[in-house]
Every structure is written in C-alpha cells, then in structure tokens.
Amino acid sequence: MRYAIVGGTGVYNLEGVSTVERTVETRFGEATIYEGLHEFSDIVFLTRHGKDHTIPPHKVNYRANIAALKKIGVERALGLYCVGSLKTLIAPGDFVLLDQFIDQTYNREDTFYSGGEYGLVHTDMVRPFCNTLRNLILKEAKNQNFRIMPYGNYICFNGPRFETAAEIRYFAQIGGDVIGMTGATETMLFREAGIHYAAAAFSINFGAGLLSEKMEFKRDGLNDDIQKLSKIFISVLRDSFNQECNCNTAQRFNSSPTIDIFA
Ligand SMILES: [Zn+2]
Secondary structure (H helix, E strand, C coil): CEEEEEECCCCCCCCCCCEEEEEEEECCEEEEEEEECHHHCCEEEEECCCCCCCCCHHHCCHHHHHHHHHHCCEEEEEEEEEEEECCCCCCCCCEEECCEEEEECCCCCCCCCCCHHHCEEEECCCCCCCHHHHHHHHHHHHHCCCCCECCCEEEEECCCCCCCHHHHHHHHHCCCCEEECCHHHHHHHHHHCCCEEEEEEEEEEECCCCCCCCCCCCCCCHHHHHHHHHHHHHHHHHCCCCCCCCHHHCEEEEECCCCCCCC
16 A cells, blocks of 8 residues: 655655655646665655745645555555644644645636536535545554644635735634645545545644734744654555545546546
C-alpha cells in the first residue's frame, strides 16, 4: 500500500527523507510528485503550489494532483494547510485537526465526475474527513506530546486575495474556525477518488480585522512543527486500520463512468 502527504511548501523537505521527483500523466493533466526513497519508498509527497510555490490556489490543478496519487496506488493521505484564524481562541502557531469545511470557492474544476463518460456521481460529505485517520492522529499526537485541537471547521475562500474584515466576521458567524484557500477542493476530490484523507491546519495569522487592522504573519517554528507533525503523519499512515472505515466508498453512482477516469 502507498501513502501520501500533501502540503504547501516545505513538506517534501523532511529531515532524513530523500525523494525523487516524478511527473505523472493523468486524464486531467500532469502532476509532479516526490517519491520517498529507501525506508520511505511507501510514501509520496505532493506540494500543491508547485516546487517553487508559484501556482496560486485558484489555479492549482487539483484533479491532476489527486488523480496522480490514485493512479500510483495511494490509498491513504494526510494534508497540512496554513490558515488564518477566525477565532481568538486559535492563536497563530496553533494546530487544528479539521473535521468539517464550508466551500466558498467558485470556477474551479472540483469533481472527477463531470458527466458523460465521466459519469454522474454524488458523493457523501456528511463527515468529509476520514474518521479513522483523525482518531489515529489524535492518539499519536498525544503520545508524542504534540498539541493539536481535535475539531476545526475550515472555510475555503477562493483567493488569491485575502478576506475583508467583514468577510472574516461573517465566516466566524457562520461557524468557521480557520480559513484557507485549498482545503475543501482537495478534500472533496480525495473523497471522490475513494482515498482515506484527513488534514491538519496550522494558523499563521488572525483573520483580517480580528484583533488589529494590520495583517501579521507568524511563521517562526513552523518548520520544526512540520517536521514533528510529518513524523506523526508517517506513523499514522502506516498504522493498520483496526476499526471499520468505509469513507472510501462514499460515492453514490447515478451513472457510472464508462472510462477508467484514474487511468
Ligand atoms: Zn477512512
């Protein structure tokens, strides 16, 4: 079985992990992945904004990225998102384990099942993240004294601009905890692809106008924390599931694709 870790910049630069870059062709375009070598050969790393961090969130080819992981045999994946906080309770530097999202994006290619030969499929999103992986992360984080809040509702904002102060107030009022620009789109596609997926968010700022007029970003310690969390992620991915988990069969087929969409 193969596993994937998806992140912004930095996740494929883990200490002691060497990787090799590979381009995977899919029906949705090309994706660049980093395959772990030696004792990490079961792990694949994907950096959603490209290796030079030049692809803005509304232009990421999400379908190619996730179809590439599916094509090479990934069955479980974990993601990391840098986010803004919508609540003062979540301070910059804090980690949140996501359990829900609200999608506010538009004009994105965010489904594999686009009709015709790609089929018409509705996917269950009641609990969009894999609960088995979530529970394993909480258990392993506790073992390793890594502080992470157990629940978080992620607002997915289209970007690339930041939000207005009024938007931040609105998103907090409708129940958001953190805000980013990529998480919902990725999570939907993982679920459509039948890959178990869970994700953590790292706050780097308070949302616009929440505490001050000026946007300030905290990235100190981020790399150390990513290193720690990635070790937790690797051990969680390799842990054999000992509880029933059927989140990889959430699709409701109205008409099945007539082609292998992940070929
Ligand atoms: Zn699952």
